[in-house]
Amino acid sequence: MRISVIGCGYLGAVHAAVLAHLGHDVVGIDVDPEKVAVLASGHTTFFEPGLAELLAAGTQSGRLRFSTDPAELAGAVVHFVCVGTPQRADSGLADLAAVDAAVAALLPRLASGDLVVGKSTVPVGTAASVLGRLRAAGSTARVVWNPEFLREGHAVGDTLRPDRLVYGVADEGSDDGAADVALLDEVYADLLRRGVPRVVTDLPTAELAKVAANSFLATKISFANAMAEVCEAAGGDAVALARTMAYDPRIGAQYLGVGLGFGGGCLPKDIRAFAATADELGVGRSVAFLHEVDEINDRCQDRAVELVGRAAGGLRGARVAVLGAAFKPESDDVRSSPALDLAVRIADEGADVVVTDPQALLRAQLVAPQLRYAVDAVEALTGADVVVLATEWQEYRSLDPAAVAAVVRRRCVVDTRNVWDLQQWQAAGFQAAALGRSAVRPGAGAARDAASEGGLAAPGG
Ligand code: UGA
Numbered sequence: 001m002r003i004s005v006i007g008c009g010y011l012g013a014v015h016a017a018v019l020a021h022l023g024h025d026v027v028g029i030d031v032d033p034e035k036v037a038v039l040a041s042g043h044t045t046f047f048e049p050g051l052a053e054l055l056a057a058g059t060q061s062g063r064l065r066f067s068t069d070p071a072e073l074a075g076a077v078v079h080f081v082c083v084g085t086p087q088r089a090d091s092g093l094a095d096l097a098a099v100d101a102a103v104a105a106l107l108p109r110l111a112s113g114d115l116v117v118g119k120s121t122v123p124v125g126t127a128a129s130v131l132g133r134l135r136a137a138g139s140t141a142r143v144v145w146n147p148e149f150l151r152e153g154h155a156v157g158d159t160l161r162p163d164r165l166v167y168g169v170a171d172e173g174s175d176d177g178a179a180d181v182a183l184l185d186e187v188y189a190d191l192l193r194r195g196v197p198r199v200v201t202d203l204p205t206a207e208l209a210k211v212a213a214n215s216f217l218a219t220k221i222s223f224a225n226a227m228a229e230v231c232e233a234a235g236g237d238a239v240a241l242a243r244t245m246a247y248d249p250r251i252g253a254q255y256l257g258v259g260l261g262f263g264g265g266c267l268p269k270d271i272r273a274f275a276a277t278a279d280e281l282g283v284g285r286s287v288a289f290l291h292e293v294d295e296i297n298d299r300c301q302d303r304a305v306e307l308v309g310r311a312a313g314g315l316r317g318a319r320v321a322v323l324g325a326a327f328k329p330e331s332d333d334v335r336s337s338p339a340l341d342l343a344v345r346i347a348d349e350g351a352d353v354v355v356t357d358p359q360a361l362l363r364a365q366l367v368a369p370q371l372r373y374a375v376d377a378v379e380a381l382t383g384a385d386v387v388v389l390a391t392e393w394q395e396y397r398s399l400d401p402a403a404v405a406a407v408v409r410r411r412c413v414v415d416t417r418n419v420w421d422l423q424q425w426q427a428a429g430f431q432a433a434a435l436g437r438s439a440v441r442p443g444a445g446a447a448r449d450a451a452s453e454g455g456l457a458a459p460g461g
Pocket of ligand 1: 121148149150151152153214217221254255256257258259260261262263264265266267270327328338
């Protein structure tokens with residue numbers, strides 16, 4: 001099937017590459033000529049495991065093309081809208097300028113029977129207004145909302161093997177609605193054959209499916225971090241506490257990772273946009289708890305700055321190595337990165353901060369040029385008074401305390417992601433601290449049992 005994908009960022013580039021892999025004839029359209037040139041040559045514009053291989057294979061096969069020219073939209077039958085919806089500068093609301101521009105580019109090129117499929121995360125009601133715009137312009141093209149649940153760092157696998165497909169259709173139950181479903185089923189035929197569950201619903205429910213899921217995940221993380229605050233006051237251990245909860249299958253182990261909190265281009269802005277939209281709908285109170293979720297998340301930073309300050313015996317002049325700048329491992333994305341924000345805050349307090357990250361250094365330097373950066377962990381660690389683990393990349397998780405001891409100035413570590421076995425660090429002569437754990441007791445180390453394997457020891461999912 002001929003398919004267009006509008007917007008070739010974290011979502012669109014992966015979606016286009018996967019659709020080509022599934023056998024479709026795909027053109028990716030983006031306004032950024034540099035991005036298009038890189039993608040068209042079969043390379044990635046960001047770090048995402050497995051994506052480079054798919055892009056190379058797709059472009060070589062001729063099934064995957066990229067262009068800045070909206071004229072290329074004509075001829076495709078299904079058009080996926082994958083543009084960004086960042087937070088507006090003046091409020092928590094989502095900025096829909098790119099969605100509006102995508103619809104404007106599509107309008108003159110849509111044929112009768114074409115399907116416009118929204119994948120961008122949007123405020124509820126957006127799909128209906130897109131549909132209204134098409135009708136007002138005399139187009140009979142159809143609109144479906146098909147939210148995307150992929151995680152950065154796992155985007156290819158999540159797109160090829162999603163845990164559900166959600167279709168929001170305009171006239172559920174009508175012949176037109178059934179035709180929309182049948183067309184989208186053709187697009188995803190391979191996935192459906194493999195048994196991926198599919199939920200067909202109305203447009204608003206499909207739009208809400210995405211923000212509700214992200215809000216729930218953010219709430220779960222902030223719940224764990226709220227318990228961490230209580231544990232710090234009460235002398236408890238929030239990691240052990242989360243583990244006791246995780247064994248309950250009604251609660252589950254994932255997204256209870258205690259630490260620096262959530263960041264990235266999705267969870268923080270999505271909960272704010274959802275709260276702002278709910279206000280507009282007159283049901284702000286229904287999701288008022290999301291403001292608290294946001295605040296708990298912000299306080300993780302405050303507590304981390306305090307903990308590092310205590311470990312350093314005062315931040316002014318302390319040489320601090322910050323391991324990690326990306327908002328989570330397996331990604332080079334530093335948008336709303338808790339790790340980079342922490343590094344900036346520690347530096348603002350007068351510490352001499354050196355940041356390292358296996359993939360995100362270039363992006364970090366653009367966002368926080370005032371910090372010092374090291375090309376690898378050894379360079380960052382050499383001469384450090386305090387070592388702060390801020391993004392739980394595998395190479396940092398598996399650092400050998402003895403090797404670290406050989407290069408640091410003072411033996412002191414702070415684990416803000418609760419992935420290190422602090423006992424091991426203590427055994428190597430380190431003063432070791434972690435968020436949410438007043439004291440580190442025997443048996444409280446990371447990755448010890450089934451609950452941690454189920455997700456607790458791996459906050460990045
Ligand atoms: C999130 C959702 O998980 C995806 O389902 C959704 O499609 C995506 O947003 C989106 O809206 O596009 P992503 O932003 O890639 O995906 O990242 P996550 O893996 O969910 O992690 C988000 C943040 O939460 C990271 O900073 C991570 O370190 C943090 N986190 C995660 C914790 O602090 N604790 C945990 O237990 C889990």
